[in-house]
């Protein structure tokens with residue numbers, strides 16, 4: 340056991356003390372060893388490097404591996420551990436996590452060690468590069484999520500089947516029409532069909548069964564529900580001067596549906612956590628969230644970006660339908676003018692539409708920019724529709740409705 344004490348003593352002395360026996364200062368490195376002759380086959384202790392050998396010393400015993408023929412490699416958790424082996428003792432391994440040992444001057448006198456140490460250094464650098472790469476990737480991901488919130492929301496919305504939107508729209512539509520039922524009239528329906536059919540042809544195949552309804556309401560408004568129900572207030576049709584103006588508003592509403600703005604709003608307002616869950620494939624919560632938010636859809640405000648997108652997509656739908664898209668501009672201008680004319684009635688009238696569809700001068704300006712690129716002498720096919728007749732039949736229907744409301748028909752009586 341003497342050598343153990345001796346080596347230990349030497350090791351202890353080397354902690355800062357000059358050892359006159361050895362050439363230069365001898366450092367010790369925290370180490371471990373696998374050695375069959377040790378109790379339990381292993382031990383912990385320290386490593387020292389002399390001019391000719393690598394020495395492990397611990398309570399379990401002492402091991403000495405010649406530097407000539409020594410092999411050096413990196414391994415263990417995260418490649419943090421340096422392993423030393425020697426062919427003369429194939430079952431023995433000593434190891435340390437103290438990489439400073441690689442700088443021992445004695446190693447440089449053994450040419451076969453140099454490439455191994457270089458390789459270990461290279462692996463370390465490689466690991467550092469991987470580590471830095473991972474950190475950068477994480478930072479990039481976090482930054483990317485912040486920057487790519489919109490694409491993220493869109494990715495989530497893409498996972499929502501259109502049929503769910505249709506179902507949701509049906510349930511909301513049911514709750515609206517129980518209070519203000521759509522006007523049912525063969526002539527009105529014929530006119531409305533003539534107005535909307537070209538638009539639907541223009542947008543092409545869609546997963547949404549679009550359906551248009553007129554309700555008796557004296558505010559200028561129109562709104563679309565997710566899934567394809569589009570509700571038009573009677574006053575909007577009566578205040579419009581051309582079918583192109585109504586079509587402009589409807590094209591804009593259709594675009595809110597095709598661009599799934601309601602769903603995007605829902606996903607955005609229900610929060611990042613929800614977004615992540617759906618993004619990771621868990622869409623089971625969605626139905627509940629949608630049902631709870633059904634009413635919310637009626638009062639939602641679209642973002643400025645959504646309005647702009649609906650304007651631009653709607654503009655495209657009008658062109659595809661061969662309808663003069665300038666009607667969209669003139670109607671927005673009309674609303675803006677009414678809003679600005681100061682009479683309380685006019686303001687109230689236009690506010691309903693404005694509150695959900697802020698017809699800002701900015702939006703009108705953007706549309707006028709789009710209009711600049713329209714061919715000047717282009718003839719549009721327009722509508723196979725007598726708009727005046729449409730408005731007249733609507734007025735007549737509303738009057739009849741008023742009459743029947745004041746006469747209060749008994750149940751079963753024809754209205």
Ligand SMILES: [Zn+2]
Pocket residue numbers: 591592595641646649695696
């Ligand atoms: Zn809108």
